Amino acid sequence: MKARPTMSTSLIIKIASRNLLQDRLRFIATIVGIVFSIVLVNIQMGLFLSFERMVTTMIDHAPADLWIVPFGTKCFEDPSLLDAQDRTKALAVPGVSQATPVMIGFSEWTVPNGGTTPVFVIGSDESGAGLHPWNVTQGDTASLSSPNAVAVDATYFGRLGITKLGDTTEIRGQKARISEITDGIRSFTTTPYVFAPLARAQAYMGTPPGKVSYLLVNLAPNTDIAAVRNQLQTKLSKVEVLTPDEFRNRSRNFWLFGTGAGAALFAGALLGAIVGTVIIAQTLYSSTKDHLNEFATLRAIGSSNLYINKIIISQAVLSAVIGFAVAAGIGLIVVGMTARTALPIVMTPELTGGLFLLTVLMCVTSSVAAVVQVVRIDPARVFRQ
Amino acid sequence: MTAPVIEATDITKTLGAGASQVRALNGVSLALTGGELTLLMGPSGSGKTTLLSILGCMLTPTSGEVRILGRSIAGAPPGQLAELRRDHIGFIFQNYHLLPTLSALDNVRLALDVRGEPAGTALAKAKDVLATVGLSHKINAFPRQLSGGEQQRVAIARAIVGDASAILADEPTGALDSENGHAVMLLLSRIARDTNRGVLVVTHDPRALPFADRIIHMEDGRILNEEYSTTINGKRDWFDTATSFRRPKVTAGDEADWQPAHEAMSYAPAAK
Numbered sequence: 226m227k228a229r230p231t232m233s234t235s236l237i238i239k240i241a242s243r244n245l246l247q248d249r250l251r252f253i254a255t256i257v258g259i260v261f262s263i264v265l266v267n268i269q270m271g272l273f274l275s276f277e278r279m280v281t282t283m284i285d286h287a288p289a290d291l292w293i294v295p296f297g298t299k300c301f302e303d304p305s306l307l308d309a310q311d312r313t314k315a316l317a318v319p320g321v322s323q324a325t326p327v328m329i330g331f332s333e334w335t336v337p338n339g340g341t342t343p344v345f346v347i348g349s350d351e352s353g354a355g356l357h358p359w360n361v362t363q364g365d366t367a368s369l370s371s372p373n374a375v376a377v378d379a380t381y382f383g384r385l386g387i388t389k390l391g392d393t394t395e396i397r398g399q400k401a402r403i404s405e406i407t408d409g410i411r412s413f414t415t416t417p418y419v420f421a422p423l424a425r426a427q428a429y430m431g432t433p434p435g436k437v438s439y440l441l442v443n444l445a446p447n448t449d450i451a452a453v454r455n456q457l458q459t460k461l462s463k464v465e466v467l468t469p470d471e472f473r474n475r476s477r478n479f480w481l482f483g484t485g486a487g488a489a490l491f492a493g494a495l496l497g498a499i500v501g502t503v504i505i506a507q508t509l510y511s512s513t514k515d516h517l518n519e520f521a522t523l524r525a526i527g528s529s530n531l532y533i534n535k536i537i538i539s540q541a542v543l544s545a546v547i548g549f550a551v552a553a554g555i556g557l558i559v560v561g562m563t564a565r566t567a568l569p570i571v572m573t574p575e576l577t578g579g580l581f582l583l584t585v586l587m588c589v590t591s592s593v594a595a596v597v598q599v600v601r602i603d604p605a606r607v608f609r610q
Numbered sequence: 611m612t613a614p615v616i617e618a619t620d621i622t623k624t625l626g627a628g629a630s631q632v633r634a635l636n637g638v639s640l641a642l643t644g645g646e647l648t649l650l651m652g653p654s655g656s657g658k659t660t661l662l663s664i665l666g667c668m669l670t671p672t673s674g675e676v677r678i679l680g681r682s683i684a685g686a687p688p689g690q691l692a693e694l695r696r697d698h699i700g701f702i703f704q705n706y707h708l709l710p711t712l713s714a715l716d717n718v719r720l721a722l723d724v725r726g727e728p729a730g731t732a733l734a735k736a737k738d739v740l741a742t743v744g745l746s747h748k749i750n751a752f753p754r755q756l757s758g759g760e761q762q763r764v765a766i767a768r769a770i771v772g773d774a775s776a777i778l779a780d781e782p783t784g785a786l787d788s789e790n791g792h793a794v795m796l797l798l799s800r801i802a803r804d805t806n807r808g809v810l811v812v813t814h815d816p817r818a819l820p821f822a823d824r825i826i827h828m829e830d831g832r833i834l835n836e837e838y839s840t841t842i843n844g845k846r847d848w849f850d851t852a853t854s855f856r857r858p859k860v861t862a863g864d865e866a867d868w869q870p871a872h873e874a875m876s877y878a879p880a881a882k
Contacts, residue, residue, distance in 0.1 A: 606668055608663060
């Protein structure tokens with residue numbers, strides 16, 4: 226029995242690369258198509274990842290084992306309120322060491338130079354395991370105890386009309402003084418976060434007395450979290466007791482899929498991939514058409530369909546590798562440029578790997594039309610040309 | 611007697627459909643034997659290229675049988691026909707059909723690469739064959755850097771590098787001047803004689819006649835007659851087996867020394 230032939234990859238790649246480079250203009254058009262497509266997908270998916278992180282950033286930074294939330298709460302920003310007395314009931318459950326009230330909600334910030342801007346206030350007991358600002362670059366957490374003290378993020382200085390620590394303004398007509406500055410605590414709604422002690426936050430928001438947004442539950446060491454959760458759920462009415470993961474997923478699903486924002490980002494990415502695939506398919510098809518005589522010669526001298534398909538797929542993969550390298554470079558520049566903005570684009574190793582696979586998949590899919598065309602070539606055409 | 615390399619029996623081929631249907635071949639039988647250079651001649655539309663395509667396993671006949679080294683190709687799928695072409699048949703085309711992006715060496719090596727020969731062996735064989743056709747000094751040249759004659763010699767090298775039993779050439783001198791045409795025909799006749807390959811050359815060109823061991827004339831899809839060469843008193847003569855007609859053209863035994871019957875039909879002597 227005859228051994229199955231093994232092919233020389235080098236000659237296949239040589240033919241593929243030279244076919245690609247023979248028409249420089251078309252090659253550039255192919256690469257531009259890939260780059261535009263991949264950069265678009267990169268931006269859309271980078272925004273999606275950024276959005277995904279930002280919608281759960283408060284939950285991620287809250288040191289809680291369990292969250293007690295009003296029944297039916299859809300996301301962290303939900304305006305529903307709890308009865309503050311639930312805290313006492315929660316603390317009575319064996320295994321609960323702390324139940325820290327947190328207050329959240331929108332308010333109105335007076336811009337010192339004139340006008341107002343909405344802000345999202347987060348209030349928490351400064352002494353407990355509450356939701357405190359992180360990445361503090363100026364001031365310290367203790368300073369929030371001082372009268373009218375609030376913390377804001379440096380990203381929003383322009384929006385808030387402030388420039389430095391100690392600047393003063395009003396929130397819903399009540400005094401506020403910048404006593405802490407953070408770096409990188411950004412809101413996906415682009416509404417600036419303002420951190421304040423619980424009582425002051427309630428005043429800034431005009432919350433009815435005896436109401437809070439959430440209770441952050443911390444458990445004693447070696448406590449069975451499921452048992453405590455069941456007991457809390459039984460003892461408290463009109464609330465839900467969620468693990469951080471559950472609350473995170475609920476928030477993420479609401480903002481990304483409940484509002485259609487995530488679907489819009491995915492649709493943009495999908496559109497980018499489709500447009501890219503069509504552009505590459507068109508250029509690969511026309512390149513193959515220009516080399517039909519050569520492929521017919523290959524068929525005439527007895528090369529298998531596999532050999533010819535490998536040449537075409539190698540052309541596609543070479544285009545993918547070159548296009549991806551350029552697109553990744555541009556992507557890194559875009560990531561760098563947006564890093565300090567209110568809506569940074571995130572690039573992770575997983576996204577980079579995924580984009581590379583997508584590029585290869587797009588290019589290989591694009592080669593199908595060319596492959597079909599070549600497989601149908603009549604080798605006898607070499608006698609007519 | 612030597613067994614035929616390619617044998618076609620009672621081949622018919624119908625092309626097109628409906629009102630435009632044409633019978634391109636009508637009961638053609640032909641055997642190509644190793645060591646023999648056969649010219650297939652005839653006017654345009656006589657069925658030469660269709661026959662060459664069928665003998666080269668590129669087309670399948672409507673009826674009749676083709677055998678390659680005794681093995682019938684009836685019902686063989688396209689992949690198997692490709693294997694037969696790859697392993698047993700070398701092709702030479704009027705327009706050379708070299709890959710313009712590959713060097714002469716890579717163009718020749720390609721015929722081995724599609725067979726799965728290891729790169730090292732393929733390179734060595736390709737170099738040897740290019741030396742045989744007198745192009746060892748042009749192995750790195752691209753087709754655009756070669757003359758027509760040189761390109762055709764690269765194409766011949768590609769056809770023979772894989773040790774094909776049969777070489778099928780379609781108008782190999784059609785795009786060449788006298789000098790290069792002579793060199794190519796001389797090379798083909800030597801390939802037939804020295805390597806015991808069966809060489810079939812489709813041509814319109816009467817200047818190729820002196821190199822042939824046999825001439826087949828076709829017209830309207832049929833073989834009209836076959837002439838075999840014979841050497842009488844050191845001169846090559848042609849003898850029609852059907853009509854006993856003796857062509858009044860006499861050549862020396864060695865084609866290189868061939869002196870044409872009249873100048874209009876001659877190739878210039880090969881360059882020394």
